[in-house]
Amino acid sequence: MNDCRRKVVIVPCSGIGKTYGTVSREAAYEVIEDMRPADTQLVALSLLVLGDEDARAAVAGNPAVTIDGCKLACATKMVEESGGTVAQDFAVLDAYRRHRQFKPQGIAELNEGGQKLAHAMAEEVAAVVDDLSGDGGKDA
Numbered sequence: 001m002n003d004c005r006r007k008v009v010i011v012p013c014s015g016i017g018k019t020y021g022t023v024s025r026e027a028a029y030e031v032i033e034d035m036r037p038a039d040t041q042l043v044a045l046s047l048l049v050l051g052d053e054d055a056r057a058a059v060a061g062n063p064a065v066t067i068d069g070c071k072l073a074c075a076t077k078m079v080e081e082s083g084g085t086v087a088q089d090f091a092v093l094d095a096y097r098r099h100r101q102f103k104p105q106g107i108a109e110l111n112e113g114g115q116k117l118a119h120a121m122a123e124e125v126a127a128v129v130d131d132l133s134g135d136g137g138k139d140a
């Protein structure tokens with residue numbers, strides 16, 4: 001344990017009004033608020049789009065994990081355009097292919113399948129955070 005561990009930036013896409021976008025945000029919040037609060041920080045895609053200096057600095061100075069709702073990969077593209085490094089990109093559609101039993105529905109409120117899919121993604125993201133933040137790994 002040391003105090004020099006890097007914070008991993010988590011950037012969910014902003015698929016407002018889309019079920020997969022909601023899943024991406026729910027997964028991100030679960031990692032940041034419940035699973036790895038000490039090792040992660042949320043950067044809102046909307047701030048990167050607006051060119052917010054703090055948001056750009058956060059992605060430029062830390063490894064980023066993106067969670068996109070669909071193939072357009074808005075979060076991944078925006079992190080790269082903001083000078084950041086995407087250490088791992090997740091896509092809700094891919095996660096659904098791995099967890100077909102969790103069919104997401106709903107937008108403002110996810111159905112049970114959507115909540116379970118978000119949870120499954122959050123666990124995958126948390127495992128990547130552990131690798132990136134130094135738990136069990138060494139700085140390259």
Ligand code: SF4
Pocket residue numbers: 013014015016018020021068069070071072073074075
């Ligand atoms: S990645 Fe897809 S769902 Fe997410 S904001 Fe972009 S277009 Fe919308």
